[in-house]
Structures are given as C-alpha cells and as structure tokens.
Amino acid sequence: MRMPAVEKRTEGQSAYLRLREAILKGELLPGQRLVEKELSERYGLGRAAIRTALARLEQEGLVDSEPYRGAWVRAIGEEEALEILEARMALECLVARHAARKATAADVERLRGILREMERRLAEGDLLGMSELNRTLHQTLVDIAGHRTAARLIEALRAQGVRHQFRTILVPGRAQQSLAEHRRIVEAVAAHDEAEAERAMRAHLEGVTAALRQTQGGLP
Template sequence: MSETGPARGSRSRRKPLERPAPLRQVVTDEIADMIITGELQPGEHLVEQELAAQLGVSRQPVREALQRLHSEGWVDLRPGLGAFVHTPTAEEADQLLATRTLLEAESARLAAANATPAQVEQLRELQAAGEAAVAADDDAGMVAANAALHAQIMTMSGNKVLTELIALVDSRVRWYYRPIARSRGREAWDEHRELIEVIAGGNAKKAGDLMRKHTERTRKTYHAARPAQNAPDGRADGLETA
C-alpha cells in the first residue's frame, strides 16, 4: 500500500450497493470513485477480497471491475503481484489537461452564444456553492462544485458530441484536480465569476479565451504541485491531498 494511503483498517464498511445496473458496472464505478476521491491512493495495492468485503459483494465482480479499470487506465495489473492504483505520469496529465483546454474553450464559446437567463442563473448558483466550499476549506465541495459548473457550461454549449467528448475526460480531470483544489482556491473561483459574466453578456470569443486561460492555469498548477504530491507524506508547501 502507498505510504500516503489511509490504513485499510480505518475504512468503514460501505453500504451494500444498489443493483439496478449490472453489478460489475456498479462496482467499477464505485472503485473509480474511490480512486478519484483519494480513498484509494496512487500505487496502492488493490486486494480483491478486501474490496469485496468493503463493498459488500463477492470477489467475481471486483475481479471483473479491476480488469475493466485496467483497460481504462485506472489500475495497473502486475504479473505475480496483483492490481495497483495507477500513478499518472506527467506526460499523461499534460496530454489530458491540454485536451481538456481545447474542448472546454469551445464549449464556453458556444455557451456564450446560446446561453439563456435561466442557464446563467444556474451557473451563478454553482458559483455560490463553490465559493462557500472555498470559505469552508472543503476540498471535496470545491471539486464537486467545479465539476458541476464546468458540466453546466458543457450542457449550455448545445453540442452533444462535444459534451460526450468532454465527459470522457471529466473523471480523470476530477482525479487530477482534487490535490490542487485548495491551492487553486479563490483564484479559480474568481476566474469562474468573470467567465460567467462574459457568458451572460453573450461574448463568445472572450468566453472561449477566458476558458482557455482558466484551464491552462489549472494545468500549470498541477505540474507545479507534482513534487508535493510525490512527497513521502503527501504534503508540501501547504498543499495536501484530500
């Protein structure tokens, strides 16, 4: 297990999973969420029996889930050793966050061209939720509000293909954003506020430019924070994993 990861014995048993969807998919989504939120740390050994007990399922859907997560890049399978949470490389992160910049800049441009007053009001409500999370020093709340605000802008773009493409990278973005949510903090939400007003004013070009700058700042912050994320205790210069 990674030295930065929580002790397995300290984790509470989760409530049994609901089963309207195929169980293997539910288990896959749950383990991915545990990785995104930091409950499972990069490099941590994933033991089928322990995960099955924690999720209240048999080992078979856990095994299937780990195979699926391996194919999607969340988990590394090492012959003779087992499954481990993938540790993103700097190159992987750079490629993903650069792609996100291209897609989200276009979504902001289209959102400004198509925005309705009701949609803008929803953005302002999400902005308020994010600012409240910053004030409360709530990392999880910041990540959730940030994801919701960006998702709303995607929806406002009106381009379903673009929205689907952004959704493909969204979970990875949340995973990478979590450790830097606090360091981005107020600055990120000041940028959001400016972007919302530009979208409300219908200035498509400026909205695209602002989103490009905003996502590029996040990318640069992520790379600057990597030494802190890789420190033995997971903390450095005031940055800590959630």
C-alpha cells in the same frame, strides 16, 4: 451501461461504481494492487463482477493490468497530469463555445447562482466547498453545451486527473483568481460570445496548469 437506481443494479454495475469511487476518493491509492478475491470480500460482491469492473476501469484509464499478474490503480505522473490538463483545455474550450451559443436565460441564472455560492464559500475560507462548486460550474457548462461526446471525454479526463488537481486548491490566492476566471467565463457565456468564452476558459485552465506546476513534487 444504463445506470439504474440502486435497488435495480446488477453486481457488475455496483462493483464498477464502488471501485471507481474508491479510486477517485483515494481509498484505493495509485500503484495499489487490486486483488480480485480481496475486493470481492471487501465489497461483498462476486469475483466475476469484480473482474468485469476492473476491465471497465482499465478501459477508462484508471486501472492497469497484465495477464496473470493482476491489476493495480494506475499512477498518473506529473507529465501525464499536464497532458490531461492540455486535453481538457482543448475539449473544455469546445464546450465553452457551445455553451455560449446555446445558453438560455435560465442557464445563465443557474451559472450566476453557482458563482454567488462560490463567493460565499470563499468569504468563509471554505476551500473544499469552493473546489466542489468549481466542479459543479464546469459540469453545468458541459450540460448547457449538450455536447455528449465532449462530455464523455471530459468526465474520463477529470477522473484521471482529480488527484493532481486537488492540490491546486492549496495554492495561496488561487481560489480568488479562480473565482475571477470563472466569472469571466460565465459573463462570456451570458453574452453569447463564443470566442470570448473560449479565451476565458483557456485562461482559466492555464491558471490551473500554472498552479499545478507550482505544486509539483508535493502530492498530499
């Protein structure tokens, strides 16, 4: 599904993007029923488009459905959230290796720029900004790696795990630690050291996992 600029989108494409975003942003909550007629009215799109979008979102793991009983936002439990992190770890280590192999000087500059911005945000106490840059840094590594298959899988996992991961930013000291971990990854990539890049990525995601375990039971 090639995704054109806004003006040229089909209703089906708009429906998919808007519902996906609503789920990722928490406007549509885990367990919430997704009634076609209601969504159709809310988003001003036809029912056929909504149905198609729901099918797509279901394949992506964000929605569950049953014949004649409808669809709902899939709830990701604690156990699955950890599974998602483990799968991400496996794939992001692969990406880190590839990025270390392929990074150009410009790529490294870009990564270091993001690190500097992260430092700035941390100094301002802007945890949300940090979280957003965290994502930007990971996405940049994926871009540098140029491993499309891993990129696709990581994006789907990120979408599924986003609600759980969000809360790790509230763990005291996690932001500082995260910055140090990211710096280690970037320096390994800059040095074209594949094994160190993998170890650094693994350590980082183990830190995320630990933070997640620390916040278990406390969904915002």
